[in-house]
Amino acid sequence: MHVFLPDGKQLDLPEHATALDAAKAIGPRLAQDALAATANGVLTDLVTPLPEGAEISLITKKNPEQAQSVFRHSLAHAMSQAVGEYYERKGFPKEAVKRGVGPSIENGFYQDFDLPEPLREEDLPEIEAIMREIIGRNLEITRSDVGKAAALAQFGYDPYKVELISELPDDQPITFYTQGEYVDLCRGPHFPSTGKLPAAFKLTSTSGAYWRGSEKNPIMQRVYGVAFATQKELDAYLERLEEARKRDHRKLGRELELFTIDPLVGKGLPLWLPNGTVLREELTRFLREQQFQRGYQGVITPNIGNLELYKTSGHYQNYSDSNFSPITVDDEMYMLKPMNCPHHVRIYASKPRSYRDLPVRLAEFGTVYRYEQSGELNGLTRVRGFTQDDAHIFCRPDQLKKEFLDVLDLTVLVLRTFGMNDVRFRVGTRDPEGDKYVGSDENWSAAEAQIIEAVSEVGLPYSIEPGDAAFYGPKLDFVVRDVIGREWQLGTIQVDYNLPERFDISYTGEDGQEHRPVMIHRAPFGSLERFVGILIEHYGGDFPLWLAPRQIAIIPIADRHNAYAEELRAELHAAGLRAEVDDSSNRMNAKVRQAELSKIPVMLIVGDKEQEERAVSVRERTPEGHKERKGVGFGDLKAELLERYQTRA
């Protein structure tokens, strides 16, 4: 057989040759240093036969980062072996440890176990030590092909492996990887020996995980690890985690007094504190202005509705798991509203509509309630009661695309305003196998095509995710990546041919006939709770002036400057700015520190000099630290701050 090297040269090799054979043919030094390889761009290891005519490239200790998924996978095996030895040392027989899957993942790896007794997080350092022993033993990792019957016999004690092996085709050999005493069913690829695995790894956490990801299956114990080619990369990753902890909106939410969650009020039901309320009101004001410009009309609807409303809309039947239980009032059943759309449809239906009236764009900051599983609740990002920046556009089919593009434009504006430039679009289409969908195939296909056309016209990156659609129509979600690389799903736009049908709404066309409008559901922020949660982490609590709940701290140097400070405060306040005076008996240094810790973007320091000239000394927080300006005229400064506030700069 023959393969091709990266420079295009052909290399002749014996039949069933592996990447190691290829390396040996090139030189003994390369064979020594080789860790893994790619064949036709796909990662493979040194012991798997190469495909005939493949373009191959060897990965050595010079570029181990190219084989990340390979060594992470091998580290999962090393961990799996270490956990086995850990329980053997505790006196359990070898068969007591049963294993699920153990793949490489982003940043590391995990392995699922069925253990004789639970593993605790404090046991992880010991497992890690055994892993390092296994690496120290420099065990050769070998590959072997076994027949199905032999494989079943070998893993007879492990029901998970038996299940996996049984599902493999009968006629193909099953591959095993072996290192020392440890054998595992595995497709590979793997590093050539445990001694060549990088030392830059760390076991981070344990968790429960259902076998094969289904709630109906038994729960297994999962151990997570992170791993990189070099210690430097591992350190950088751990630092990033640390940074994420500092930015955690739950921590900042408490420190900056933005919101609180009180178990007596109810879990998943956040209370917005005065500072957080300022933030939220700035956001809604911003969006209201935009919506006004774009021809939206505000509406207000109640927080509960007659059960019949949700039966008509289908929400009651389709989302029974996540609705709050109905309440009986007199002889009727009511439910906390899980969605605003049924109410908005009834507003549309409140009078006859002509084709001349369309599009009708109804907007509401509408609060909805959904039963989320208790284990899912998380700060502001996952709650049971939240307010959507919701709107429903009722339009003629020929207006759909224009309306859709306008919504897309609004969404992009929103994301840009908050500096969320790293965004991608996710088009959720039908799952071809699914049966939860309502409406005709024809309408679904039309809507899916419209969305894809609009998104590609805007020219932003998008992916198509079959099965991600809502039950009533396809949707477009926006996923942003924050400053530390995490992805968040924010707003959504959904085309809906179904609700107009279910509620039998119509408009009178030019031809005098009744026609069915199309609906667009859209929420650029998604939920205000979640958006604010993400915004807190995005800015790390350092909000731009227009959003900062506390914008200006006026710091008198001594008590005799308090009156002047108060005069400035009143004037800024009258202009609509949020200013406060720190008239405590602290020294100025302490007042500056207080303002810094509260992340107040602008400090005005006033002493004798300033008071004399009706000036201020300005200290502003910047990403690098702070910036100082002395002797700035107060009138100029007020104008400057007002300008920045009003333009949301």
Place this chain on the structure above:
RNA sequence: GCCAGUGUAGCUCAGUGGUAGAGCAGCUGAUUCGUAAUCAGCAGGUCAUCGGUUCAAGUCCGAUCUCUGGCUCCA
């Protein structure tokens, strides 16, 4: 909901069966100071809750609740 962990003052945390502690925040007093902590004093607690073991429980055991990390789910 499931698995594991966690819970001590408003916050951050110490307290390994024998008298509940510290720093910060708060209050009072003194200090009036030029760009990240002035000093002193005072007050603050059913150690999540309920039950058990013990002469004695913040500490050991059980149940419940909260929160955390995951899993599953997410219109």
